[in-house]
Amino acid sequence: MSIASVIFVCALVSVTDFGWSYQIKTVEELKNARGTLLSKEFYRSTGHNVTLDENEKIVNKIMMDLKYEEIRQGYLHPDNWVTSNPLSEVLDAINKSKLFGMIQSMPKGGILHAHDAALGSTKTFIKLTxxxxxxxxxxxxxxxxxxxxxxxxxxxxxxxxxxxxxxxxxxxxxDESLIGKFSIQTKTFENTKEVWKHFIKTFVNTDNLMEYKPNFEEYVRSFLKECLDDGVQYMEIRSGVPELFDIDGNMNTKEETIMLIQEILKEFKSKNPDFIDMKIIYGKNRRKSATKTLDYLNETLTLSKKFPELIIGFDLVNQEDEGYSLLEHAPLLLNQPLNYFFHAGETNWFGTTVDENLIDAVLLGTKRIGHGYALTKHPEIKEMVKLNDICVEISPISNKMLHYVKDLRNHPVASFIADDVPIVISSDDPSFFNTAPLSHDFYMTFVGIASAHSDLRFLKQLAINSIKYSGMSEDEKTIAHRVWSKKWNNWIMKTIEQHHKVHDFIAPFERK
Structure with a gap:
């Protein structure tokens, strides 16, 4: 069967019950049954509830033409396919892709999973030196x-x-000699344990660089601008809120750091009315003892009461394979008046306390799940996630770079997309991968993980999800959706003008 047949065949039929294959006697019956199954699958997948207007259908046609051509080339030349090769070998080609250019200019909503110390670009870190x-x-x-x-x-x-x-x-x-200190993108590692060792070193290399107060101010302003330029209008970052120091060695308190962040945000939002906001999930090291975790929880409670508009919850971060499990922390985590956004299931193991963090995260009432990579191994928890509308924060490039998956076509999120498990696409630590704040993760998901049939409706749903499942209040979400929608509609019209392709189009699976 040709690649065209694999990708493009879709019979437009109504969704009805039909007999199994042993009852099918003609090719026409086979096509009808096939089309019905494809339709049923589509109506279970992410984006199926999105309806495109006429202008969006035009942009969809432009985008899908580009997507199909990239997939066709990947099918013909699998050795060059972007999801299966090391990121360092395909990044230049991705950056030159017209499809990537469209995705980068797209208003993608928010990043709901990123760490403050790894969100600014490598260029920004070098500038701080x-x-x-x-x-x-x-x-x-x-x-x-x-x-x-x-x-x-x-x-x-x-x-x-x-x-x-x-x-x-x-x-x-x-300056090039610093790139390897601020990034793992160009390095080669044998396994997950080895890459994590160097990954943590990268955090250490940048920590005291950005905790110098003048640098911190420059760094926050820089990553806010880089995110907005990348089509990101909202952020929820994991942060331990550093205690900053100045040239004379004077130390800021955490409260003073938060007030400084608020000042920077106020200034940035006044200059950029299409930027929505940034909030902080207080994230502390899961490798620490119970005594330290209790201190962290008390800090979170204090800061969230004093700055409720900025500090919205708590998480335990760092490598799950090497850290204490949520079950071990449970006596402290139970009955706390906090919103949890737990990292859970960022592992390749099955039947250990590590992947079973997913069970405890859900039972402890987590609002979202960070990574959830092992969720397919826990079908009961996956059903609970769907039933309780718990969003899973997916960071595909991070999972690839940290050696959980070699070829992103095999990423477990493909099954979440097929079954409309609530997801958002995030970037985790784009600084250290030399990737954009969000666009490269969107691109990899769109062209390499989601179905070849997944189109603009899928991408639009991801953006909507980033607002729907955010930690904002309902009133804030209403305002945020309005701000995002305005920018989205402007992007649609601008894209049409740029491509000069104004014609009627019915997208794949579109129903009249």
Missing amino acids: YAPHTWICFVDEDSVLFAFAKDYPKDKCSGKWKLMETLRKAGNFS
Whole structure:
């Protein structure tokens, strides 16, 4: 069967019951039955409730022509297919893709799963190293420390502190040498444990760089702009809320850091009326003891009471395979007046306390599930997720980069899409993968994970979901949907003008 047959065949028939294959006697009966099954499958999938207007159908035709051509080329040249190759080898080709360009310009709603320390671009992190009085210490091949001092730093380091300005003037230092310290995108790893080891090092490399107060202000402003430029209008970030320091060593309290974030947000929203908002899920290390977790919960309660419009819930972060399970933390987590947004099921294991975090997350009342990679192995929990409308935050590129899946066509979210499990697409740590805040994850999902038949309705549903399942209040969601819809409609008209393809079109599976 040709690729055209695989992708394009779809019989437009009503959804009715029919006999099984042993009762089918003609090709026509086979086609009718096949079309009915395809229709039934579509009406179980993500996006089936979305209706496109005439202008959206035009954009859909443009987009699907591009998508089908990319899939056709992938079918003909599987060695070059974007989802099965290392990201570093296909990123340039993706960035040149017309389909990616359309997705990047699309208003995609919000990011509901990203970590504050890994949301700004690599370029932004490198820019921070140009701040006056920046010192660097090379610990080993993969690790660096930064300090900020008018004189030689007092901070401990196994190597020697060097002033960044002096290194650059001497001409024996290049910014490219920092890319490997701020990213794992160009590295090769053998397994999940190895990549996580280097992944955590990357967080350490950037932590004290962005916790310097002037840098933190620059960093937050920068990632807000980068997100908005990437079609993101809303964010919920996992953050431990750093205690910032200045050049004289004075420390901010967490409350002062939050007030600084509020000031930056107020300024950014005043200059960008199509930006909706940003909120924080207080995220702390799941590897810590019960005593520390109790401290974290108390901190979250204090901060959420003082800043309820910004601090909306709690999560335990870091590698699940190496951390304490939710069951072990349960005595502390039960009966807390907090919204939970738990990381759960980010593992390839089955029948362990790690993948069974999914069970405890749901029983503890989590509002959403971070990753949920192992959810297909727990059908009862999957049914509970659907029944209780619990959204799963999917970060496909992160799952690939951290060695949970090699080829994204095999990502378990494909089954969630087919069965309309509530999902949003997020990016987790785009800084460290050298990807855009959200567009690359949308692109990979659209062209490589979702059905070839999934079209603009699917993408629109993902954007709607990012508002529907956010931690905003209902009033905030109403306003957010209105702001997003305005930008969406403007994008539709602009896309039509750019492509000059104004003609009638009925999308795949569209019913009159």
